[in-house]
Structures are given as C-alpha cells and as structure tokens.
Amino acid sequence: MxxxxxxxxxxxxxxxxxxxxxxxxxxxxxxxxxxxxxxxxxxxxxxxxxxxxxxxxxxxxxxxxxxxxxxxxxxxxxxxxxxxxxxVSPGTKTGLNIRIDNPGILGADLVCSAVAAMNRYKMPCIIVDLGTATKFSVLDKDKFFLGVSIMPGVNISLDALSKNTAQLPHIEFENAHTVIGTNSIDSMRSGIVFGTASMIDGMIERLNAEIGQEATVVVTGGIAENIVPHCKSKINTNPNLVLYGLLDIYYKNTKTK
Missing domain, CATH: 3.30.420.40 (ATPase, nucleotide binding domain)
Structure with a gap:
C-alpha cells in the first residue's frame, strides 16, 4: 500500500x-x-x-x-x-512540463492535480481546485502547464462577509436550494453557491477563449460535488485528484509500477 x-x-x-x-x-x-x-x-x-x-x-x-x-x-x-x-518538491520527477515564469514556485498541490489530470483526461484541460483558495490551472493540448488563476476560496469569502459586515452572521458552508434568499443565511448560501458556480462557468468561457479551443474541465476539492451540479458547463468531478497525482508521482520516482 x-x-x-x-x-x-x-x-x-x-x-x-x-x-x-x-x-x-x-x-x-x-x-x-x-x-x-x-x-x-x-x-x-x-x-x-x-x-x-x-x-x-x-x-x-x-x-x-x-x-x-x-x-x-x-x-x-x-x-x-x-x-x-x-x-513533492522542485527536484522531484513529475513528468510535468511547466511553462510559468518560475516553475520552482508552483504549489505542490497544483503540480499533483496537473499530473493526475494529464494522465486521466483529454487535453487541453482546465483544473479547478476548490480549496482554501479557488485555483484554475491550464494544461494545453501538448500537456504543457501554462499557468494559474487564483481567487479567494468559498470559506474565505464566507468569513470575509461575516467579519466585515455588521449584520451578516458567521455561517458554515452548506448547499443552497434557491437563488433568491428570503433571509440572511439563505441569501449568503445562495450567493456563495450559485455565485461560485457562475464564476466557474465564466472563467471556463474566458480560459477557453484564451487557449483557442474548448478544454476538458475537471473540478476537485472537498466541496466540488456541492458546486458542480449548479454549473452550466460540462464538467468532470474528481474530489481526490491531488491524491491520484501523488500516487502517479510516487510510482514515477520509485519505478515500482
């Protein structure tokens, strides 16, 4: 094991x-x-x-x-x-060709998710990681890692709402059922769930335009399965993408597979 x-x-x-x-x-x-x-x-x-x-x-x-x-x-x-x-560090064999300004600063989690995606999905590929920060990584048709877009994650956004407003409460992330909220808590959940889903759809459209073709999209992270059903884009979900990338890198460095 x-x-x-x-x-x-x-x-x-x-x-x-x-x-x-x-x-x-x-x-x-x-x-x-x-x-x-x-x-x-x-x-x-x-x-x-x-x-x-x-x-x-x-x-x-x-x-x-x-x-x-x-x-x-x-x-x-x-x-x-x-x-x-x-x-996973700059000296680790990954098989990933990184085309950013300084490849050594790319986060290990982004390296792992990209390795897993290039081994499992059709290229080009957009990887959306819904973690503490929300990150969009892009692999082109030749499996080159082109770069990343980063924004505040769902829980950071919820915390910011409650800390910086006088009347909005602190709430835990939960699914939303209607876009139009009729109380503070439901309104916040609507904004964070449907707002995040809309942001993902919009970013996918912009990234596809920038790379010049429609990419495969895979969303990972613990809350992926709560957000993706509300997106309009065609999306694959793999909550454990980083773990699969870690496994791929382990085998690459041990040659046990």
Missing part, C-alpha cells in the same frame, strides 16, 4: 492506495503546532479506523503548501510506517 498525504492550509487529506485503487480518504485539521509524535498517533488512529494496519504500507508521499509542517510530517510518517517518505 501507498499512503498519499495532501497538506493544505485548512486540512490534511490522507489517502490509502492498493495499486491504483483508492481504499480510503480521511481529513484532519492542519495544525502547525503539533509535534511529530502527535501526528503519528493521529495518522495511526485514522488508518486503523478504516480497517488497515500501518505495517501494510510500502511507501508514502507528501504534497504540502505549508512549508513549516513538511519536516514534522515526514518524521511522523517515517516513524509510523517505517518506510521511505517522498515529498
């Missing part, structure tokens, strides 16, 4: 693979102040909760957009699983 770890600003997503089969996915809160042993205990608990033993893992790979956590998590996983732990 291979343990894939996607470290984001809000959540750490763990995925356990047997060959190409994703056996389990679980999420933990990202905590920069936890020690390696604390993370090791948490990871052991969730792995065993899903019915698997830590001694069944042959390797692990980490993607992180929180640099201070990387040494901590690498130590935690290495001590827990007793195996080599790979990380």
């Amino acid at each position: 291979v343990l894939t770890v996607d470290v984001g600003n809000t959540n750490i997503v763990l995925g356990g693979f047997e060959d190409d089969k994703l056996l389990f996915v679980t999420r933990l809160c990202t905590d920069k102040y936890k020690m390696p042993d604390e993370y090791a205990i948490s990871f052991k608990g969730v792995i065993e909760f899903h019915g698997y033993s830590v001694d069944k893992f042959d390797g692990a790979i980490i993607s992180s957009v929180v640099p201070p956590l990387l040494p901590t998590l690498k130590k935690a996983i290495s001590s827990l699983l007793g195996c080599k732990v790979f990380t």
